[in-house]
Amino acid sequence: xxxxxxxxxxxxxxxxxxxxxxxxxxxxxxxxxxxxxxxxxxxxxxxxxxxxxxxxxxxxxxxxxxxxxxxxxxxxxxxxxxxxxxxxxxxxxxxxxxxxxxxxxxxxxxxxxx
Amino acid sequence: xxxxxxxxxxxxxxxxxxxxxxxxxxxxxxxxxxxxxxxxxxxxxxxxxxxxxxxxxxxxxxxxxxxxxxxxxxxxxxxxxxxxxxxxxxxxxxxxxxxxxxxxxxxxxxx
Numbered sequence: 001x002x003x004x005x006x007x008x009x010x011x012x013x014x015x016x017x018x019x020x021x022x023x024x025x026x027x028x029x030x031x032x033x034x035x036x037x038x039x040x041x042x043x044x045x046x047x048x049x050x051x052x053x054x055x056x057x058x059x060x061x062x063x064x065x066x067x068x069x070x071x072x073x074x075x076x077x078x079x080x081x082x083x084x085x086x087x088x089x090x091x092x093x094x095x096x097x098x099x100x101x102x103x104x105x106x107x108x109x110x111x112x113x114x
Numbered sequence: 115x116x117x118x119x120x121x122x123x124x125x126x127x128x129x130x131x132x133x134x135x136x137x138x139x140x141x142x143x144x145x146x147x148x149x150x151x152x153x154x155x156x157x158x159x160x161x162x163x164x165x166x167x168x169x170x171x172x173x174x175x176x177x178x179x180x181x182x183x184x185x186x187x188x189x190x191x192x193x194x195x196x197x198x199x200x201x202x203x204x205x206x207x208x209x210x211x212x213x214x215x216x217x218x219x220x221x222x223x224x225x
Contacts, residue, residue: 031210031211033212033213035213035215040123040217040218041217041218042118042120042202042204042215042216042217042218043157043202043204043213043215044215045212045213045214048210048212050210056210058212059214090156090157094211096211099145099146099162099164099206099211101146101148101159101162103159103211103213105156105157106156107155107156108155108156
């Protein structure tokens, strides 16, 4: 199993550009989440999904869109990047039967918006 | 709104010292409290706590939860330079297992 994979590892954008951060898992997990981490901060929940076709907002959803068309993939879209979205983004997945100890994190995507 | 507060935010100790990291929380539908270690990459799971007063232990690390006072501590004994990291506390909600994280404690262990 590859676990949770994220692409790209690093990206530089100009203000106003759009892009999609990819996240995939091969563990057949129902739950998937996106977090962002800023310097000196813990992780903050952006969006999450409890299954294909079902998504909901987390603590900091503004400026981000998500969709979940398959169990495996959970892309995060920035429609018009802003410098405030400079951050490290982590995707996570866990089975609906498990608790937090079964939450798997991807390696992260470092995003710089100029 | 769920809330997690960690203290101290940063800590410098000498190798061999014992440290205690604190985590207090407010959460609407508590399922568990989790501790993670983060070293410039994704967080690594350490402990999950669901019941008060039951200590979880792994080598030199241990943790305990007090659900009445809404806090947890993480102890590290005989610290080593490899313990240098950010330690994150998170609470898990019953609803969909989403996590609310604290800001973390940055621990630096000097030789």
